[in-house]
Amino acid sequence: MKIQKESSIMNSYQPKELPVVPSYNNFELQSVGTFEKELSLLGSQWNFIDHVSSYKNVGDYKVHEFLDESIIIVKTKNGFRSFINFCSHRGSVLCTSAQGNKKSFVCPYHNWTFDLEGNLKHAPAFPTATDSPEKHKLKSIQINEIEGLLFVGLENDHMVRFDDVKDALAPLFAWQGLKESKIAHKRSYRIKANWKMAVDNFFECYHCYANHPEMCELFIHPNITATDVAHKNMKFLDVWQTWTKATQLLGHPTGGIEGIDPEVDQFNVIYRTPLNVDAKSYGKNGAALAPLMGKYKTFDNGETFGYSGALLQFSMPNDHAYMAKLNPISVNETEIELFWFVDKSAEEGIDYNIDELTCFWDTTVQQDIVAIERAAKGSKSKYYKPGNYTKLEKDSARFALWYRRKMAQISDIRII
Ligand code: FES
Ligand SMILES: [Fe+2]
Known part of the structure; x- marks a missing residue:
């Protein structure tokens, strides 16, 4: 993995060319028949x-x-x-x-x-x-299995190629040492919303300034993922360039797969990015939360971030791994299960503290749930009409393109 040119990194965060993509209409959000087809589509993906x-x-x-x-x-x-x-x-x-x-x-x-x-x-x-x-x-x-993570496929004769998913995820999962990790903590919430509204939220940070003040204070990426103000974008690019060079000098990976590809069978996004100049992890003021994991021998002040398919999002600084898994329950309800992994030798109470380890993402997810449920409630109005995604919601837009293309390929009858 190697350094990308500044213009290409800028374009990957804020693409100049993005088709006009409307968000979901009532049929896509409320139809039970649509939901049944979605279960087939999601079951044909490899899900953690x-x-x-x-x-x-x-x-x-x-x-x-x-x-x-x-x-x-x-x-x-x-x-x-x-x-x-x-x-x-x-x-x-x-x-x-x-x-x-x-x-x-x-x-x-x-x-x-x-x-x-x-x-x-x-x-x-x-x-x-x-x-x-x-x-x-x-x-x-x-x-x-990919580096200790178990993935299931529910549509035996209609599965996407496992090796494509493995090839995308395995190198940075191996760096993270996920095979040698353990689940330090797990918790779940129910979201009163269609699962695509949760996906929509997870795939963009346009909402971050309005909803995640702590995140925006602590981390550098909202300077480019949440705004198109030029001096903020440049601030991110400055930090990103300096971080990339320093991280490569450490021998740690940089770059990766950025941006959802709407044309593939299962998209995988996985890339390394800086947290902030002095931030090691998601603790108070960027403090570390657990011992280093995997092949990381020192903190590089970065994380590995991404998604695998629609239902898994991950965020992994050097000392732990956070994963969020969505599980559609019905047209109007979605479960979200949160996982925190640490190195298997780390001891609770000595090397890490559950409240501190989970605080950042738990707070962030609860803020997201409020925003998602507001969107779900508002869009149930008979007057609701979908709006279009902006350039800061590029992956939500690309996901909608992927979703509509794949749904058009599925027969009306659930595959047995
Ligand atoms: S033994 Fe299982 S249903 Fe009869
Ligand atoms: Fe969010």
């Missing part, structure tokens, strides 16, 4: 679901409610497996607890028993059932 460190022993499993499905993830002696949480007999939920350790899955309805690979091993009073293993197998879905 959990970290390998959540499964220590063979037989450890967790049940995740995601994209309107209940999904079992289990660690087997052959790696991770993922099943939809229903029994192949008459559809009962198979795992009734959220997590645990099992040698086999026993259905609570009539005691059909499946091994960890999803094969039926025993069906009371139905000895021939095990003669046709394929017929009675649990419904499996695809699961893959």
